[in-house]
Amino acid sequence: MAILSTALTLKDLPPPPSGKVGWPWTEETKRYNTLxxxxxxxxxxxxxxxxxxxEETxxxxxxxxxxxxxxIIIDGGSSDDTLAILRKYEPxxxxxxxxRDRGQSDALNKGFRRATGKLIGWQNSDDSYQPNSxxxxxNCLNQNPDADVVYGNINFxxxxxxxxxxxxITEAKPENMMPYSGICNHSVFYTNRIFEENNYIDDTLKHCMDQEFIxxxxxxxxxxxxxxxxTANWRIHNSTKSAQQMDIWAEEAFALCKSVYRDRTLSATVREKAKESLYGLCLDNFGKxxxxxxRKTVREMVDTLGWKSLNTEFALKYIVSLFGVQTLTRLKRTKRQFINN
Known part of the structure; x- marks a missing residue:
């Protein structure tokens, strides 16, 4: 295992699995060794x-x-064929x-503490980079030596x-990170200054760690x-954390926006966006x-914003929610049938 000082080609790597073609299986980027x-x-x-x-990652x-x-790859003790793939590319x-670790955030911090690069990226094991990224x-860092973070585009x-x-992807501003991430880890590179100044992932988070960090x-x-x-690729499939842990994301995103709203050192613009996001996330919980x-986030809104934050819509939705998912599902089905007729 070593730091690579020479650009690799397809001939250097193990052959791709049968049937895998295109980038990054049978296509490669130009080698850059002389710049x-x-x-x-x-x-x-x-x-x-x-x-x-x-392996695609x-x-x-x-x-x-x-x-x-x-x-650097930090594996949490996989029980599938991941280790065989890692050994295959170990050189x-x-x-x-x-x-075993305490989850993705813990694994990331282990990796970041090992990293020695001037630029440090984070790519999940089901996502990938596009060529020339x-x-x-x-080049971006060389042209902007005062940059702390460089970031780019993402494709689903x-x-x-x-x-x-x-x-x-949106402009890098705090208000653009709520309620959803305007910038995501897939296409972000941090300079080593970020970690030298003791900025690491909040390892209490299970899903919103990149959103909170950025x-x-x-x-x-x-x-x-x-x-x-x-440019990076964010893969959408049924076993992603995004698909399986939306309740966790919704709870963590709400807590993040609430903490921003309560921080009176921040600008009025940022705090107002956090407030709007609390309403939006709360309604999204009802809709989904x-x-x-x-109900939990409604109570937290009252605690954070006061009773006046509850308008008629929220009050009615809160009452309806008490009847449970099956009743609400039937009501929605009846409403759709009425509209269609």
Whole structure:
């Protein structure tokens, strides 16, 4: 295991599995070995039982044609074929471990503490980079030496890796990180200054860790620079955390917005966006039939904003929610039938 000082090609890597074609299986990027001022790029991948996708993630990192690369994979003790894949690519990894941890946030912090790069990225084990993203990130930093974070675009892709649609990346401002993330970890590279100044992932979070981390850095006035050449793929499939843990995300996102609203050191613009987000997240819980969480967030809104925050709509929805999911589902079905008739 070593830091790569020479750009890799397809010939350097193990052959792809049968039937896998295109990027990053049978296509590669141009090798960049002669251009000056290549900052070291470290990439950290937290992993747990993603053998269906992690090889694509690994190859999308190693085939960037980048000559100063440190790749670190922190596995949480996978019980599928992940470890066989890691051993297959072990000669090209700077560091990998497989051990039980306290979850994704804990794994990320382990990786970030090992990273030695000037730029440090985070790519999940079911997501990937598009070609030339590392060169674009390095060039962006060279052109903006005062940048603390460089970030780019994201595409939603399906289980087979086909592009579905772009993710709506927005300007790097605190108010654009609520209630949803305007910037996501998939296409972000942090400078080592971020971690040298003791900024790490909040390991109490299970789902909103990147949203909270980026929001925290923006509130601290770290400089973000957008670079369109950085592009990553966010895979949508049934076993993603996004699909399986929406209740956790909804609860953590609400708590994040509540903490921002309560912080009176922040600007009125940021706090107002946090307040609007509390209303939106609360109504989203009702619409998605997360009724226990809806009632909980209504009570928290009253505690945070006062009784005047409850308008007639919220009061009626709260009463209806007490009848349970089955009753509400029947009411919605009846409403649709009435509208259709």
């Amino acid at each position: 000056p001022n290549y900052p070291r790029i470290s990439v950290v991948t937290p992993s747990y039982n993603q053998d269906a996708f992690i 690994i190859r999308s990192v190693l085939l960037q044609g980048y000559p100063n690369l440190e790749y 090209f990894l700077a560091n990998w471990i497989s051990e 590392f060169l674009s990130a390095a 892709v399906d289980e087979q890796g086909q592009i579905i649609e772009p993710y709506p 929001l925290r850095l923006l509130i601290k006035n770290y400089k973000f620079v957008f670079e369109s050449g950085i 039939l997360r009724l226990n969480l809806f």
